[in-house]
Amino acid sequence: MTTSQAAISARNLTLTLGSDAAPVEILKGIDLDIAKGETVALLGPSGSGKSSLMAVLSGLERASGGTLTVAGQDFAAMDEDALAHARRGHIGIVLQAFHLLPTMTALENVATPMELAGAADAQARAKAELEAVGLGHRLGHYPQQLSGGEQQRVAIARAIAPRPELIFADEPTGNLDAATGHEIVELLFSRRAETGATLLVITHDPELAEHCERVLTLGDGRIATDSAA
DSSP, rough: OTTTTTTEEEEEEEEEEEOOSSEOOOEEEEEEEEETTTTEEOOTTTTTHHHHHHHOOOOOOOOOOEEEEEEEEGGOOOOOOOHHHTTTEEEEEEEESSOOTSSHHHHHHHHHHHHHHTTHHHHHHHHHHHTTOOOOTTTTGGGGSSHHHHHHHHHHHHTTTOOEEEEEESSSTSSOOOHHHHHHHHHHHHHHHHHHEEEEEEEOHHHHHTTSEEEEEEETTTEEEOOOO
């Protein structure tokens, strides 16, 4: 796979946390290529490094070593400020705990990040994306007025509205009941298909993993298996 075809390309990626006196190796040499537009599930037991790998690949955490190119940008060479700038507009993130701002309406939660990034049409884009996830009638509602499933729909709209090249989802159905989780899986993949974004999702949900073209399993900070779903 050439660099132009890869959404993510990592070589010998490591992450060590803790102090110099008591270092803790979290990622122990990850080699990984993910093609543009690919959908990938990341599985593995608790403590295997899944969330840490996603944090590094999405620019939320700096790698300790190795090389990492994401959306054509050299993440390994960037400091935290540069990583934050690089994420903006290029990377969407959906988390298990929706992380909506309680003092903002659904519309504001989706529009404000785009406004901060300088988008002139942020309100219109936010409204259109909320309508696309079935929340056109909830634009003025605050998070506490929404169900868990509705809050996750807002989070998905917030991630996808800027049309990022990559979407990262960490246990997006983890706080939802089975029926609502099923709806969120269908929604996430339909919105991703429409935008053509690359999707990497951490999950314990077999249904969610089955939606992906490829399944990676992490074990003890390394990729243990890599297979087509």
